[in-house]
Ligand SMILES: Nc1nc2c(c(=O)[nH]1)N[C@H]1C(S)=C(S)[C@@H](COP(=O)(O)OP(=O)(O)OC[C@H]3O[C@@H](n4cnc5c(N)ncnc54)[C@H](O)[C@@H]3O)O[C@H]1N2
């Protein structure tokens with residue numbers, strides 16, 4: 239138990255974590271498994287798209303020299319579906335039936351939409367009028383060979399996966415997801431599915447952290463619980479720090495008789511911090527053991543959630559060559575907040591449009607760090623600076639959460 243702690247600011251704590259050297263690792267993976275991985279290479283177009291003159295419509299292809307004196311009849315010489323090519327050579331007075339996406343023969347200058355034609359027989363079509371556009375996409379209209387498709391550091395979403403596939407790319411180099419160990423501490427913890435026992439609670443922070451890590455690009459390798467016993471806690475931490483790239487714990491960071499994380503921090507290779515001038519999560523603790531950072535978050539669910547975004551999310555991004563995906567903006571608060579505290583507060587919030595289509599921020603649910611009912615609907619945090627109240631309409635600093 240540590241009562242005398244050196245208090246530092248959120249920014250100082252974030253700076254200490256930033257100073258911890260982290261190893262980024264890369265690997266080749268199949269594009270099919272690459273969703274939400276971060277690219278570790280620039281990817282270039284190996285051919286143009288379209289790769290051939292492509293028909294934009296279902297209709298009839300005609301020569302440029304025949305593009306006059308409508309309505310007139312044409313001889314249909316063939317039918318080109320998408321994926322097929324015309325083997326014959328066309329001459330004046332002939333038309334070729336062609337489908338959207340099919341390769342337009344070199345000699346065809348225009349595709350006339352089906353809607354302005356009338357089929358007279360199997361090999362005769364009446365083209366009633368011409369069209370303003372050629373309805374043919376030129377080679378390289380969207381991408382030229384050598385164009386940069388995706389740059390290193392891009393988080394691969396559905397659109398990126400489709401782009402890689404459009405170029406036939408089956409394998410790419412990505413950053414390995416950091417291996418994260420999660421440890422929920424507390425003799426009061428039950429697992430979901432276990433029968434309720436008086437005085438105990440179900441462990442919700444462990445699964446919360448597991449889901450947050452997965453949402454933010456980490457790989458959860460273990461999810462343990464440990465009772466409030468110092469030796470067990472130290473042994474598990476020793477184990478986790480040798481297996482994982484990052485260890486997260488929840489609970490046991492305060493000054494209770496059974497709060498051992500501050501002691502673990504003092505016993506570790508490198509101590510970072512154990513007291514912050516902020517709420518929630520003032521006793522948040524961090525240290526490095528065996529080269530692995532350990533971020534010990536509060537057991538209070540609201541503090542655990544907030545601490546994840548302020549300390550863990552930026553660390554997870556550093557493992558994949560990036561930085562925090564939270565966006566910092568200033569927005570008007572839609573209500574008063576009149577509970578001044580001697581620490582800066584970071585409150586759970588949502589961002590919405592007001593009647594004038596302006597973005598605004600408002601507190602959501604309880605501001606207590608023990609509250610857990612608003613975590614699923616929180617899309618942002620806003621800051622209430624220490625010793626101050628905020629009046630309705632006043633601008634506050636806001637952090638927008640990713641994935642919301
Ligand atoms: N005398 C003082 N007491 C406290 C102080 C202080 O400065 N002096 N700080 C308070 C603040 S601020 C915080 S934040 C909490 C931090 O508590 P701990 O991280 O040590 O967490 P616990 O004591 O283990 O638990 C707190 C609370 O959270 C519940 N909890 C714990 N683990 C989980 C879990 N996995 N899932 C859901 N809920 C969990 C636990 O049952 C407690 O209710 O300390 C204050 N006290």
Ligand code: MOO
Pocket residue numbers: 516517518519520521536538541607608
């Ligand atoms: O700093 Mo604590 O998370 O307010 O209760």
